[in-house]
Amino acid sequence: MLGFGTVAKKLFGTTNDRKVRSVRPLVEKINALEPDMQALDDTALKAKTHEFVGRHENGESLDDLLPEAFAAMREAAVRSLGMRPFDVQLIGGIFLHRGNISEMKTGEGKTLMATLPVYLNALTRRGVHVVTVNDYLARRDAEWMAKVYNFMGLSVGVVVPGMEEQAKKQAYDCDVVYATNNELGFDYLRDNMKTSIDQMVQRDHYFAIVDEVDSILIDEARTPLIISGPTQDRSELYITLDKFIPELSEEHYELDEKQRSATLTEEGNEFLEGRLKEAGLLEEDATMYDPESTTIVHHVTQALRAHKLFTRDKDYIVKNDEVILIDEFTGRMMQGRRMSEGLHQAMEAKEGVKIQPENVTLASVTFQNYFRLYDKLGGMTGTAMTEADEFMEIYGLGVVEVPTNRPIAREDHDDQVYRTTREKYEAIVDEIKKAQEKGQPTLVGTTSIEKSELLSQMLKKAGVQHNVLNARFHEQEAAIIAQAGRYGAVTIATNMAGRGTDIKLGGNAEMMAQVEAAEKGITDEGEIATLEQKHESEVEAEKQKVLDAGGLFVLATERHESRRIDNQLRGRSGRQGDPGRTNFYLSLEDDLMRIFGSDRLDNMLQKLGMKEGEAIIHPWVNKALERAQGKVEARNFDIRKNLLKYDDVMNDQRKAIFGQRREIMEADDLSEIVTDMRHEVVDDLVTEHVPARAYADQWETEALSERVRDVFGLDLPVVAWADEEGVDDEDLRERITAEVDNAAAKKVGQYGADTMRGVEKRILLQTIDKEWREHLLTLDHLRSVIGFRGYAQRDPLNEFKTEAFALFEGLLSGLREKVTKQLAHVQVLSPEERQQIIERMQALAAEQANAPQVAQTPAPTPEPVGAGAPAGRSAPAGPALDPERPETWGEVGRNAPCPCGSGKKYKHCHGRV
Structure with missing residues (x-):
């Protein structure tokens, strides 16, 4: 019923x-x-x-x-x-x-x-x-x-x-x-x-x-997506740790292939402690459980993951002395993409290529x-x-x-499951030979470069002509795919997602014309069009032969973790109502079957007592595999959902910061924002040191006076004001506000409104960017440890939201003070002062030209436009001092003589913030 x-x-x-x-x-x-x-x-x-x-x-x-x-x-x-x-x-x-x-x-x-x-x-x-x-x-x-x-x-x-x-x-x-x-x-x-x-x-x-x-x-x-900047070079650490990993035996670590995680066992910890002490990376009385050893343990774990969970020619390839990741879904190289948290450096050490420095996040966003x-x-x-x-x-x-324009005429066969990989590949080679003998074009889907090349070697031994398309040969991608529908063609390809080129039965006349024109050196468009017409008639005749042979045969050597990837491969056959057939060949040793497959399926095949080279073919097997794939898809969805929940917290903050930056950039006059910030800083300082409704003897007026001097650069008689009869916290607030406003007005009068507006904008943007970068780093660290709150029966996500909100509040509060402080201390050079500096620097450059050069390490910092020469700005050693560019002075100590030749200390001259 x-x-x-x-x-x-x-x-x-x-x-x-x-x-x-x-x-x-x-x-x-x-x-x-x-x-x-x-x-x-x-x-x-x-x-x-x-x-x-x-x-x-x-x-x-x-x-x-x-x-x-x-x-x-x-x-x-x-x-x-x-x-x-x-x-x-x-x-x-x-x-x-x-x-x-x-x-x-x-x-x-x-x-x-x-x-x-x-x-x-x-x-x-x-x-x-x-x-x-x-x-x-x-x-x-x-x-x-x-x-x-x-x-x-x-x-x-x-x-x-x-x-x-x-x-x-x-x-x-x-x-x-x-x-x-x-x-x-x-x-x-x-x-x-x-x-x-x-x-x-x-x-x-x-x-x-x-x-x-x-x-x-x-x-x-x-x-x-992460935009990052380099941090310190730690290549020696990676190279040293990498040497220890091959010495580990199976009882030293545990792997979770589903989660792609690796952990050291008790024996592993003891063994590595000894090796780390020998290498001088761990103090004699220290252990790997000490808080000071956290970094070492982290890098050891990453080295372990690089060796045991990431495979060359499957997860990455080595090309031009670089470790380049391979997209598991499309089989393409991902140039410029790197693993974070030192994992990429661990893989570089493993492969013996140049180790790039670790990066710090400058900005990030998820695709969601x-x-x-x-x-x-x-x-x-x-x-x-x-x-x-x-x-x-x-x-x-x-x-x-959306319905197809013509009905689908493709036959999708049930999966064939073999007991071992060897039996599976032998059956695949036999099937490809049969298809080629009758002229049916075959597209063979594999899940990694390694497997595509293994199959290629087997086909060569069997005398089967074929093309290989994987991350190594992606430059010829369009040409290989375009001709994969020719009579008797065999094409081995890693995943087919987003290839963007249709497989046309009989071949692609346009591509054939382009190849022939390139070989003969023909560039005239008219001649190329004539070649295309010639090939079109050939293709039409060949197409009929391919249709008679049964259309395109798609043979998959493995099931992918995701049903969609399998369906993308299947979908290459039977386009626009063409005939075709698809078949998946599997073995119990395949990754999906081994990690996620049903144990019942394994037991069932053993009970059946399958003979060598025999396969089981049944709709039930397909159902069991789909269930396994469904489990993987659900797990991956959870990972993405979890990533998004955390990123949503950051996204609200990202929008607020980016929105504020845009408002600042669009505004011509930021004096109102700057004034509000200045007043809020005064409020915060007074509230902190002179609490409301507190007795006068509880006021911290000396500390307040010191903080006003530090932030605003003003020596105000705060203690004397507080001693006056009838003065309360509000009076102090008003007097300090009036003084700092007066100092700011003098600065505008001294340098001109336009100059100060430009300085305000640059300092605001630079401070926001610096604080935001540090905030991102803090959130990254917070996220890596927040999971431990779960042991205390607290929801890590809620904890992350609370902590991230408090950190953001702190960022905004700190931002006000830092901007106000910089603006209070900033000095703008007049044209005459600038000329004097140029002359002094020219003289200094002439003196240093004959002196031996001392190499200096660059440590660049943002430079406010319109402000005095920036403190701590440096450049790589080599070029002589350029009087026009103070950044060529190199790294100058705060107490060292100023390179301008004034005779003052750097901090009292051009090192003033």
Whole structure:
């Protein structure tokens, strides 16, 4: 008997079916406008953009404009690209515009579909961001789709790493911006470290469409984006500790592969204590449990993790004397990405390459919080349904499965499970040979470089011709993938997420023409077009042969932790109604089966008494594997949710700080803010030393006088004032306030209002940045230890919120005092004084030119513009002293003679803050 839910689905369709049906009338409306758009000439069609912009400015909503805008864009695509979006692409575009994720199968035309909602939303002139997973796709899609946008009068920009600031700013000012997720996030952070509005490159966070949305918003969301600066070099420590790890035996440590954590056992601690004492890293009477040993223990643990949990050619590769991480979801190299907390340095020591110094966080943001800045967000991918709950909970994004243009004709076979890896690979090689013999192209999916190269060696021995695509050969990616659908082709690839190039059966004529033109040195576009036509007829003939052979065969050598990655690989076969088949080959020794698989499955296979080379094939096995993958996905969701909960605490503070910075940069006159800060500092000082309703003999007037001298540089008769009859705390507050205001007014009179306004702005921004950096470091340390509060039955997250709030309050309070103190002590040089310094420095430089140079270590600090020569500023040794640049003086001691030759101590001359 059918359940009520099943009956309801049969009668009314699924929720997804109802959503798709609800937009059908809108699609019919767009289709009805097609003849009208076809009747317009190119100029009239382009003029529609100007008309739509005007109508929107006059109050017409984007929803009202949607049918006409989509119809106009569809006609523009036909004329500029020779491609007419299908009805299903219109459906996907409508859902994107409404702030949903459109799940479309591979090869259904997501890139073209995105142009429809992008065009509609670009009519607001606020700029629309199209987010891709890598630079290649950003450039390719921008160049390809620019034809249709330009046809309709819109400008297109592309943002990739390494661009000049001016070029990047121009790109962000375009109507449509193609960019990678990393570059968008880093530009946001960099913008909030700038010192003036006109230096900022991003202008708005209005609407973003994220391509491969599951890869960006789910897979990469576990890793926050961090802009960091180097700290001290500790390479020797890493190299020394690295030598100890191979000496450890299995009883010395415990590994948790699920959590990727490693801990030393009691025996391990004792063994390492002895080795550390021998190496002089631990005092004779010290132990690894002492608080002073925390750093050493941390680095030992990181070295252990590097050796036992991170594998070369799977988690990272070594290239050009560098350890480069590999993205576990796409199989690509992640240039510029580094593991934090010394783990990357531990891997560098393990591989014997140059150890880069550790970094300190200057600014950070998670992808979750970056993309939640946008007023509206949309996404597209072939695989999002399995994570629909997370998309809704974290981003408020619904997932809609868009029907395919043609029915799927692909056969998905049940998984084949072997007992050992060797048996599995032997069966895979046999299956590939059979497919190649009948001319069926085969795409083989592997989970790591190591495994792709192992399989490649086995295929070479078996005499099977093939191509390999992994992080080592990613430069040839597009060419290899484009030809993976040729008759009898065999392509081994690591994960297929976001490859961005369709596998066309029979081959890709355009790519074949480009390769031939490059070989023959042909650059003329007309000749290349002729080559393309020649290859098109070849491809057409070859396509038929491939179709007769059964279409593309996707063979996966392992199940991935995430069902989505498996589905992405599967989705490469059977595009646009083509035939195809998919099969997954597994063994009980695979990582997923070993770490997360069901013990019952292992027992069941043993009871069956499987023979050598025999596989078990049953739908139940598929179900057991899906359950294991579901467990992993749930665990990863928890990790991301937990990361987000902590980052949300920081995000509120980040928004407050970044908002305050922006207000400061936008303001021409900050005197009111500075005055308020000055008054609040006076209030705090008086409240601290002269509590309200306290007796006069309880007042700490001498301490107050000292603090006023320290902060404001003023010798005020505070003690005498307090001794006067009838004076209370409010009188003291008013008198001190009047004096400090008077001193500030004199400074403005002495240096000029404009000069002081500039100094105020620079000092405010520099102090905020310095305090924020220190605050981030404190929060990082707090987060690493807050979990221990759980042992006291207290919720670590609530504890973190309370502590972080108190720290932020302290940051704001300290900020007021530091800004006020700097402004009270700042001195601005007159042109005459500056000339005197230049002359003295020229004389000093001439004297030192003949003296032996002493190397100095650079320790740069921020330099206030308009202020006197900064204290402690230094530069690397080498260049002679430059009279125009005090920063070339090197590191000058506070009590040393001032390099300007005045005869005074540095702290009383140019070292004054």
